[in-house]
Amino acid sequence: MGRIKCIKTKKLISSLSIVLFFIMTLTFFTSCGNNSNKVGSGGQKITELTWYTIGLEPKDYKQVITEVNKYLEEKINVHLNMKFIDFGDYTQKMSVIINSGEDYDLAFTCSWAGDYLGNSRKGAFLELNDMLNSDSGNLLFTTIDKRFWDGASIDGKIYGVPNQKELGVAPMWVFTKEYVDKYNIPYESIHSLEDLEPWLKIIKENEPGVVPLYITKGFSYTVFFDQLVDPVGILSDDETLTIRNMFETAEMKKSLDTLRRYYQLGYINTDSATAQDDKSVKRLVTKGDGQPYAEKIWSKDLKYEVVASPIVDTLVTNASATGALIAISQNSKNKEKSFEFLTLLNTDKKLRNLLNYGIEGVHYEKVSENSIKLLNQDQRRYEIPYFGLGNMFITYTLDNEPDTKWEEFKEFNDKAKVSPALGFKFDASRVSSEIAAINNVLEEFKATLYSGSVDVDEYLTKLNNKLKEQGIDKVINEMQSQLDAWKSNN
Known part of the structure; x- marks a missing residue:
């Protein structure tokens, strides 16, 4: 701390200055206090846990966390301090937090945000095997479906507690029910991108204020592929486990050509390359990743009714099995x-x-012991990503959902197909610089290509040329070598 230089105007410091200095000093040391100084209502030591999680802070967060902390204090002498980071910023901001060595306790992490695999491998998250194998850890371990633990396992070690929910990835078309009913659209038989075309045409010709196919910047169409590292992986049904660049497959070329044609026909919103999801935009259909009764949640969020149909069979992949976890910081x-x-x-x-x-x-x-009705939904005072907060199978069902919802989730998980590469964890340490460079290329091209707004042949060629320049073939060869070794041992 540098010296404080004062201009001497009087021989004595005024009494007021002394009081102000005392207050400032007391405030500083109070704010820098640690958990050992915090005591509960009964005089017991309270541990404050800092938890980084994904999403925006709800308006009524402070009101709710006050009640949460009363309960936690009673149960385990803990107070919780949740820090929210929005979806688009989560990975980058958590990387800064981790690399700075910040002293936090818990963090949301997964395959698509917070880099569960990478941060675990570099030692950012605590290995949990010993805790899970202890007598006290047995309750947690047996509560969560073993397949989630298998998905979380990296070289036999577990670095995060899976949030029990749907196990597989289930891409769906999400239709606005108003237009489904109006035009008698047989949505349940619509699956492929091409299946949409006649209905997009009808909406374009008859509903001038409605976007037939609503696409935002986060849109992708990888339903045929198991990405092990974007954009490298295997075709979802490829038992030969041949590693490919997704953007060099015939399946991807066909999908991008279809999106381009739809854009030119005016079926896709013109700002598809940059649009953020705007719930006020009227649309016939958009794409979502769902699970049983996902349309109920989507309807609640959109404030109008939607219905959904699966694009392909549900598939359990390494990414989906690590779709949401909470890790303990090594620090x-x-x-x-x-x-x-x-x-x-x-x-x-x-x-x-x-x-x-x-x-x-x-x-x-409450409308029954395990079912509830949400109040004041129009005010949205407490909205939070449910999947990021632990075991969903012990949450209440909503009043418009069946009491059997969570049993049906378990059945949904049991029926899902399994990727031939499930269980394989790629060690990217030898190609980390190439992957970083590849990600920069993808950031430049992906949203534009998926938007349908550019010539596919031109931009796909540019993308693949740049990917090769940045070492994608080296990544493919390294992954193939590791996958072959994994296959021979499984």
Whole structure:
């Protein structure tokens, strides 16, 4: 701390200055205090856990977290400090937090945000095997479906607690029911991108204020492919486990040509390359990744009714099996308490639902023991990504959902097809610089290509040439070598 230079105007410092200095000093040391100085209502030590999670902070967060902390204090002498990072910023901001060595306790992580595989391999997350194998860890381990633990396993080690939900990836077309009913659209028989065409034409010709196929910047069409590292992987039904660049496959070329044609016909919104999801935009259909009763959640969020049909069969991949986890930071000073909290989060119905839905009587009301009705939905005072907060199978169902919802989720998981590469974890350490360069190329080209707004032959050639320049063939060869070795041992 540098010296404070004062201009001497009087021989004595005024009494007021002394008081102000004392207050500032006291405030500084109070704000820099640690968990050991925090005591609960009964005089017991309280551990404060800092948890980074994905999404925007709900308007009523402070009100809800106050109730959460009352309950946590009673149960395990813990207070929770949740820090929210929006979806588009999560990976980059968490990378900065991790690389800075910040002392936090918990973090959302997965295959598509927060880089579960990469951060685990570089030691950012705590290995949980010993804790899970202990007597106290048995409850948590047995609560979560073993297939989620298998998905979380990296070279036999587990670095995050999976949020139990749907196990496979289920790409769906999401239709606005108003237009389905108006034009008698047989949505349940519509699956491929090409199946949409006659209905997109009808909407274009008859509904001038409606976008037939609504595409935003995050759109992709990889339903035929298991990406092990974007854009490298295998065709989803390829038992030979041949590694390919997805953008060099006939399947991708066909899909991009179709999107281009749709754009030229005016079936796709003109800002598709840059658009953020605007719920006010009227559309016939958009694409979503779903699960049983996903249309109920989408309808609630959009505030109008939608229906959905699967594009392809549900597929369990390495990415989907690690679609949502919570990890403990290797730098956490509260590792045991963090694990104790995660156990409670995944097994305690009251805590899980409080975080999920807010406060009974304020944000929802019960209609039965395990079913609720959300209140004041138009105000959206407490909206939070449910999948990021632990075991979904102990959350209440909504009043428009069947009581059997979670049993049907389990059946959905059991029926899903499995990628031939499930269980393989690529070690990218030898090609990390190439992958970083490839990601920069993808950032430049992907949204534009998927938007349908550019010539496919021209831009696809440019993309693949740049990918080769940045070493994609080296990544493919390294992955193929590792996959062949994995296959021979499985």
